[in-house]
Amino acid sequence: MSINSIIDSDLEDLIQNADGEDLSILADFITDKGSGRIALDASVCKVLNDASKAGMFTQSERSLLAEELRLFGGNGFANMMRGGRGVQYREIVxxxxxxxxxxxxxxxxxxxxxxxxxxxxxxxxxxxxxxxxxxxxxxxxxxxxxxxxxxxxxxxxxxxxxxxxxxxxxxxxxxxxxxxxxxxxxxxxxxxxxxxxxxxxxxxxxxxxxxxxxxxxxxxxxxxxxxxxxxxxxxxxxxxxxxxxxxxxxxxxxxxxxxxxxxxxxxxx
Structure with missing residues (x-):
């Protein structure tokens, strides 16, 4: 489970400074309320679900949240071509x-x-x-x-x-x-x-x-x-x-x- 180094200030700055309770909503959208998704690694799902339940996210968990959203934003082939880093948030929007x-x-x-x-x-x-x-x-x-x-x-x-x-x-x-x-x-x-x-x-x-x-x-x-x-x-x-x-x-x-x-x-x- 590695955090990517993609520069995406439109997303990272917002997530790094957000309230934990707001991030819990975001995490639940991504993890399907903790039940998991086919495109989501089980270990990643557990980390985000645990943070969501606690309402507290470390800096690395916030970066992981941003990374997983970027991965969902790109199709599988595009993610492979980008080294598994997904797409910029602007592209997703x-x-x-x-x-x-x-x-x-x-x-x-x-x-x-x-x-x-x-x-x-x-x-x-x-x-x-x-x-x-x-x-x-x-x-x-x-x-x-x-x-x-x-x-x-x-x-x-x-x-x-x-x-x-x-x-x-x-x-x-x-x-x-x-x-x-x-x-x-x-x-x-x-x-x-x-x-x-x-x-x-x-x-x-x-x-x-x-x-x-x-x-x-x-x-x-x-x-x-x-x-x-x-x-x-x-x-x-x-x-x-x-x-x-x-x-x-x-x-x-x-x-x-x-x-x-x-x-x-x-x-x-």
Whole structure:
């Protein structure tokens, strides 16, 4: 079990600085909740599963996590030609974006390409939502919902999210939480811990993002995409979480120019 030396700052930097509980979700996507996969070495599966259960990852285990994701991102022949090192994370994100038919620029920052994937998941999910759930989702972002708005519905929601300070982060939390609950049976840790998320009704409502819907919409029957699609969505959330400004008292996200926390009133130093 050797850690490769591939330079991939888009992935490595994020994983090396991430919270252990967020990495547990990533590890469970890769190991199929510890039950293993055909393309995953049994010893690697055990190491990642043990770290996932503990919620703690050493530096080498974090590198191993990144390595295994890169290996899933490339086909067997390509991995052999690369010396078993898999593919760069940017290549994985672009491949996933192509697979879900997202609109993206391959030269854009990695966060933008990840968000294009997440946006497509949201778009597909909204197709299966009831009008009432769509209304609740829009209300969570402080905007009105026009019934039967069609393809413009997702665009309007994203525009509202971009205009609300930390709205993009909030949106990634909602989508990543839904994907995690659908595939792993549990949501992301921040949803349980963060007081500022308790008012988001759509997190506990029937959002219609069932596992079967994800499988059908994005053809996740292919073993690699069963790993890479949810991993890219989760990494999109992790990247937004790492970039957002947080209150030092209650950990709520804040707009970059905020002087006080809107949740607890703490002054920003």
């Amino acid at each position: 672009c491949d996933v974006a192509d697979h879900v038919k997202a609109n993206y620029n391959a030269k854009a920052p990695i966060a933008d390409i990840e968000f294009s994937v997440l946006t497509k998941v949201l778009e597909k999910s909204m197709e299966d939502m009831s009008e009432e759930d769509k209304k609740k989702l829009f209300e969570d972002f402080g905007v009105g919902y026009t019934q039967g708005a069609g393809p413009m519905t997702t665009a309007a929601l994203i525009a509202a999210a971009r205009a609300s300070g930390f709205g993009i982060y909030k949106l990634t939390v909602i989508v990543a939480n839904a994907v995690s609950k659908a595939i792993l049976g549990r949501g992301i840790p921040v949803v349980v811990m963060a007081p500022w998320l308790r008012g988001i009704s759509i997190l506990t409502g029937p959002v219609g993002w069932a596992l079967t819907a994800l499988w059908t919409a994005f053809d996740l029957a292919a073993p690699a995409y069963r790993v890479t699609v949810p991993c890219v969505v989760h990494l999109a959330y992790m990247r937004q979480k790492a970039a957002v400004k947080r209150c030092k008292k209650c950990d709520a996200p804040m707009a970059i120019d905020a002087k006080f926390c809107s949740e607890c009133g703490q002054a920003v130093a």
